[in-house]
Amino acid sequence: xxxxxxxxxxxxxxxxxxxxxxxxxxxxxxxxxxxxxxxxxxxxxxxxxxxxxxxxxxxxxxxxxxxxxxxxxxxxxxxxxxxxxxxxxxxxxxxxxxxxxxxxxxxxxxxxxxxxxxxxxxxxxxxxxxxxxxxxxxxxxxxxxxxxxxxxxxxxxxxxxxxxxxxxxxxxxxxxxxxxxxxxxxxxxxxxxxxxxxxxxxxxxxxxxxxxxxxxxxxxxxxxxxxxxxxxxxxxxxxxxxxxxxxxxxxxxxxxxxxxxxxxxxxxxxxxxxxxxxxxxxxxxxxxxxxxxxxxxxxxxxxxxxxxxxxxxxxxxxxxxxxxxxxxxxxxxxxxxxxxxxxxxxxxxxxxxxxxxxxxxxxxxxxxxxxxxxxxxxxxxxxxxxxxxxxxxxxxx
Numbered sequence: 001x002x003x004x005x006x007x008x009x010x011x012x013x014x015x016x017x018x019x020x021x022x023x024x025x026x027x028x029x030x031x032x033x034x035x036x037x038x039x040x041x042x043x044x045x046x047x048x049x050x051x052x053x054x055x056x057x058x059x060x061x062x063x064x065x066x067x068x069x070x071x072x073x074x075x076x077x078x079x080x081x082x083x084x085x086x087x088x089x090x091x092x093x094x095x096x097x098x099x100x101x102x103x104x105x106x107x108x109x110x111x112x113x114x115x116x117x118x119x120x121x122x123x124x125x126x127x128x129x130x131x132x133x134x135x136x137x138x139x140x141x142x143x144x145x146x147x148x149x150x151x152x153x154x155x156x157x158x159x160x161x162x163x164x165x166x167x168x169x170x171x172x173x174x175x176x177x178x179x180x181x182x183x184x185x186x187x188x189x190x191x192x193x194x195x196x197x198x199x200x201x202x203x204x205x206x207x208x209x210x211x212x213x214x215x216x217x218x219x220x221x222x223x224x225x226x227x228x229x230x231x232x233x234x235x236x237x238x239x240x241x242x243x244x245x246x247x248x249x250x251x252x253x254x255x256x257x258x259x260x261x262x263x264x265x266x267x268x269x270x271x272x273x274x275x276x277x278x279x280x281x282x283x284x285x286x287x288x289x290x291x292x293x294x295x296x297x298x299x300x301x302x303x304x305x306x307x308x309x310x311x312x313x314x315x316x317x318x319x320x321x322x323x324x325x326x327x328x329x330x331x332x333x334x335x336x337x338x339x340x341x342x343x344x345x346x347x348x349x350x351x352x353x354x355x356x357x358x359x360x361x362x363x364x365x366x367x368x369x370x371x372x373x374x375x376x377x378x379x380x381x382x383x384x385x386x387x388x389x390x391x392x393x394x395x396x397x
Contacts, residue, residue, distance in 0.1 A: 004055040004152035006143075008062040014057045017072040022053035023050030026101065028158035031086040032138040032151055043089040044138040050154040057151055061141070070118040072101045076099055079162045081154075082119045083185050100186045101178075103158060106165040109174050109181065110328035116260055121157050123163040129155065158302045165318070172330070180367040181335075187203050197224075200291065207247055213289045215282030219243045223280040226271060238265035238275070251279070298347055308347060313389060315346040318381035322374055329373070341366055345378065352386065354379040 007016045020027065032045040046058040048069075051289035058067055078097035080086055082104040090096065107115040107123075107387070114120075120127040135148070136147055143151075169175045194200070198220035207216050218242070227234040245262035254276040258269060278336035322342060326333040339362045350360040366374075 002055065002149055002152045002156055004057055004148065006059065006148060010063070013058070014068060016058070016306075017068040020048060020050050020056065021072040023053030023324070025051050026079050026159055026162065027073050028079045028155040028162075029073075029086065029090075029097075030151070030154045030158075031081070031089050032136075033089055034137050034139040036135070037137040037236065038139050039231045041089055042092060043324040045143070045151055046090075047151050047155045049152075049158065052288045053289045055152045055156055057148055060093060061139075066095065069266075070095050070379055073097070075099075079103065079158050080164055081120070081158065081161075084188070085181075087186070087188075088190060097186060098172050100131040100182050101162050101166070102182050102185060103165055104159050105185065106178055108249050109178055109331050110165065110172060112219045118156065120165075120394075124161050125157055127157060129157075130342075147186060174329075176298050177289050177367075177369045178340065180369050184365075184367055194377060196289070198295070203244040204240075204242055210288040210291050211283065212247055213291065214285050214287070215247050215279055216243065218278035218282040218285075219247070219275060220278075222274055226267065231378075236265070237267040238263075242268060246275070246279075298343055309347075310385070310389065311347045311391075314382050315343060315347065317385050318342060318346055318378050321377045321381050323362060325373060325377055337361070337366065338372050340364075342378070346382075349382055352379055352382045366395060 003017060005012070009012050028047075030047040030050040031043045032047070033041055033047040035041065043060050046069075047055065048058065049055045058066075058069065071096075071230055075098055077099045079101045081102070083100050083102040084347065085094075095289055102119055104115050104117070107120045111124065112120065114123075116131075118131050121127050121129050130150065130153075132150070133149075138147075140147075154184040166175070167212045169178050196217075201216060201220055203217060204213075207213055223243070224235050224240055227237055232239075242264050244261060246257060248261050249257075249260045249263070251257040251260060254272060256273055257279065258278055299307050301312070301315060304315065319339075320343060322337055323333050326336040329336060341361060345357060345360050345365060357379045358371040360370075361371050361375060
């Protein structure tokens with residue numbers, strides 16, 4: 001049984017913050033949300049462990065002002081596992097660390113085959129963690145004791161894991177790599193909201209015609225508004241596939257919509273008036289959406305040989321060269337350099353010098369260590385592609 005305190009009163013909260021402020025070294029932090037259950041991505045439990053302080057499970061729903069926790073953890077390193085998942089929820093509460101260590105990212109840079117928390121804890125400490133409550137509805141109150149035990153274990157061993165990984169990073173000469181990755185994760189801002197988020201609807205490619213797309217847009221917006229109102233995940237109200245099935249059925253009345261067997265979901269019938277009103281708005285509007293939306297997405301690499309043969313040649317030489325580098329560094333290729341970055345510089349190269357390639361990669365968001373490791377190799381591949389093309393032209397003539 002793990003020792004922990006559940007903090008859901010002001011007095012207990014202030015005492016816990018004082019204890020954390022008096023602790024030693026970094027603080028392990030984790031967040032439990034209710035993804036898939038609730039509309040919001042808010043934190044429903046915040047777990048914190050610091051040596052000399054203990055494990056505290058904070059209920060942010062019960063605490064009006066969370067700022068004492070921010071002050072208690074100010075200017076110390078926060079240790080996360082998969083920080084990018086937790087930081088957005090913490091930012092909503094104005095809990096923003098000044099320095100982080102991410103044990104999942106460290107595991108990736110070290111070339112671990114499995115980087116889930118249980119796998120990393122077992123590899124570094126030889127301790128086995130159960131993960132049976134990872135997909136629970138953490139908005140539940142009161143939280144069951146087995147869930148709380150699970151939540152406490154998520155942070156209890158994280159500082160020891162951090163120390164073991166830091167030593168491995170140092171041994172492999174990757175301490176700076178990790179520091180740059182951690183800082184990039186810490187300061188990364190959320191992606192801007194999409195101009196037309198309804199186009200993310202799963203299965204929308206089956207919907208043809210601007211008028212039907214207008215219905216899809218109205219159904220999506222109606223579901224979003226209701227999901228936000230009742231704080232329930234939209235897909236739990238009516239799944240995307242059900243919305244698409246309803247559109248493709250072309251119902252001529254509310255009763256006909258109700259008769260669509262594939263139109264399912266907990267709110268498909270209880271909110272039938274809402275969905276039919278969306279149908280009517282979509283069918284009446286003069287503001288029809290575009291059937292095709294301009295995109296800056298690159299074509300799939302399989303189409304490059306026809307669309308841009310020079311880029312195809314560059315990519316076919318650079319990609320295996322970068323993969324070989326990643327293998328030599330004992331890390332996944334996508335952590336050395338994302339495939340998207342490599343494709344973009346191959347499609348529209350800024351030149352064939354390492355400096356030009358490095359500048360282009362920096363503009364795309366690559367970290368300094370990634371540029372130092374890859375720019376020379378990519379440039380050499382691009383030069384080789386040019387030479388091969390010139391030799392082919394000379395042979396042809």
